[in-house]
Amino acid sequence: MTRPLEIAILGLSLTSSWGNGHATTYRALLRGLAAEGHRVLFLERDVPWYADHRDLPEPDFCRLELYDDIPGMLARHGAALDRADAVIVGSYVPEGRQLIDTLAARDLRQLCFYDIDTPVTMDLLDRGDEAHLARRQVPLFDSYFSFAGGEVLDRLHRQYGARRPRALYCSVDAERYRPVETPIRWDMGYLGTYSPDRQPGLERLLLEPARQRPDLRFVVAGAQYPRDIDWPANVDRIDHLPPEEHAAFYCAQRFTLNITRDAMRRLGWSPSVRLFEAAACGTAILSDRWQGLDELFPEGEAIVIADGTADALAALTQIPGRRRSDIAQAARTRVLREHTGQARARALAAALMTEPAQVTA
Known part of the structure; x- marks a missing residue:
C-alpha cells in the first residue's frame, strides 16, 4: 500500500443519488480509499434538490462537510485544502468555474479535476458552455482524471491542453452490489x-419491445421523466430507487439495459457506473454499441449488444437461461477483478504520488 494520503474532493454530491450517477461513483471510490488507509474530506454544496433526497447523510468512510457558498467554504476549510496532498474538483459542481479559479489562485500541492461526464463536458466546451468548467481552465490541473478513456485522453491533451489526462473509470462497491x-x-x-x-435508445430497446411483446414484463426506474411519456401497460415505473435497493432490483431482471448518452457513444470508452453495478450483481447486460465497450466486456461473452428493437427482442426470446447466466458471470468476474472501488482507489493514489505517467483504469 502507498503511504496514507490526505485528499480533499469537491464533488457534485455524495449524500444524494437522486437524479445523478455521481453519488454512487464517489461512494465506491471513497470506500476504496478508506480501505486503503487514505483520508478524504468531501465538500458538497448544500442545494435543496439534494437536501430533499439524501440517502447517505452521514457516510462512515470519509469526513463530509456541506457548504453554502465558496467564501464560506474557504473560511471553514481553506486550511485543510492547503495542507491536503491533493484537491480534486468534480464535474458539474455548482459555480464550478468560479471555484476552480479560486482554488487555482491558492498554493495547493496538487489541483486535479475528476470528470465523471467527460464527453458531455467536451461537447459543452465546444459549444461555449462554460458554466462548470472553462476551456482555459483545463491546462490548470496537475491531473485531469476522466471517466472516459481510450482516444478521449488523446483529445483532452491535444484539443483542450490537459497536461496529464488519466483514465479513472467509474467503479462499484462489490460489498453492496452482489447477487x-x-x-x-x-x-x-x-x-x-x-x-x-x-430517450430514443430507451424507446428503441425497451419501450418498443414492450409494445410488441405484451406478454413480457419490463421496468424503468429513475427520476425526472416527463409526464407525457406513453408507458406501455407492461412497463412498471419506479420514480426513484435508493442505492440500497439497487442489487435486489438488478437481480429481479433477466436482462438489464444500458443506454449511453449521445456524446459518450460518439467518443466511446465511456462506461457508466450502471454497467459495473449490474455486472457485479450477476445480471446479464444488454447495451447499445460504442467503441471501447468490447474491450471492457467482450460482445457475446460478457455482454449482449443490441443495435435496434429486433436485437433486443432476439436477446429476450432466443438466448437460453444457461447462456444468459454464463454471460452474466463472465461480466461479474471482470468487474470484481478490475473495476471495484478499491482497485480504482489504488489507481488514484498511485497517480497522485507519481510523475506524469498515464494511469489506466
Whole structure:
C-alpha cells in the first residue's frame, strides 16, 4: 500500500443519488480509499434538490462537510485544502468555474479535476458552455482524471491542453452490489435518470419491445421523466430507487439495459457506473454499441449488444437461461477483478504520488 494520503474532493454530491450517477461513483471510490488507509474530506454544496433526497447523510468512510457558498467554504476549510496532498474538483459542481479559479489562485500541492461526464463536458466546451468548467481552465490541473478513456485522453491533451489526462473509470462497491436471492419479476429493466438524448435508445430497446411483446414484463426506474411519456401497460415505473435497493432490483431482471448518452457513444470508452453495478450483481447486460465497450466486456461473452428493437427482442426470446447466466458471470468476474472501488482507489493514489505517467483504469 502507498503511504496514507490526505485528499480533499469537491464533488457534485455524495449524500444524494437522486437524479445523478455521481453519488454512487464517489461512494465506491471513497470506500476504496478508506480501505486503503487514505483520508478524504468531501465538500458538497448544500442545494435543496439534494437536501430533499439524501440517502447517505452521514457516510462512515470519509469526513463530509456541506457548504453554502465558496467564501464560506474557504473560511471553514481553506486550511485543510492547503495542507491536503491533493484537491480534486468534480464535474458539474455548482459555480464550478468560479471555484476552480479560486482554488487555482491558492498554493495547493496538487489541483486535479475528476470528470465523471467527460464527453458531455467536451461537447459543452465546444459549444461555449462554460458554466462548470472553462476551456482555459483545463491546462490548470496537475491531473485531469476522466471517466472516459481510450482516444478521449488523446483529445483532452491535444484539443483542450490537459497536461496529464488519466483514465479513472467509474467503479462499484462489490460489498453492496452482489447477487441476492430474489424472484425474477421482469424480463428486462432500466435504471437511469431521464435524459433527452438517452430517450430514443430507451424507446428503441425497451419501450418498443414492450409494445410488441405484451406478454413480457419490463421496468424503468429513475427520476425526472416527463409526464407525457406513453408507458406501455407492461412497463412498471419506479420514480426513484435508493442505492440500497439497487442489487435486489438488478437481480429481479433477466436482462438489464444500458443506454449511453449521445456524446459518450460518439467518443466511446465511456462506461457508466450502471454497467459495473449490474455486472457485479450477476445480471446479464444488454447495451447499445460504442467503441471501447468490447474491450471492457467482450460482445457475446460478457455482454449482449443490441443495435435496434429486433436485437433486443432476439436477446429476450432466443438466448437460453444457461447462456444468459454464463454471460452474466463472465461480466461479474471482470468487474470484481478490475473495476471495484478499491482497485480504482489504488489507481488514484498511485497517480497522485507519481510523475506524469498515464494511469489506466
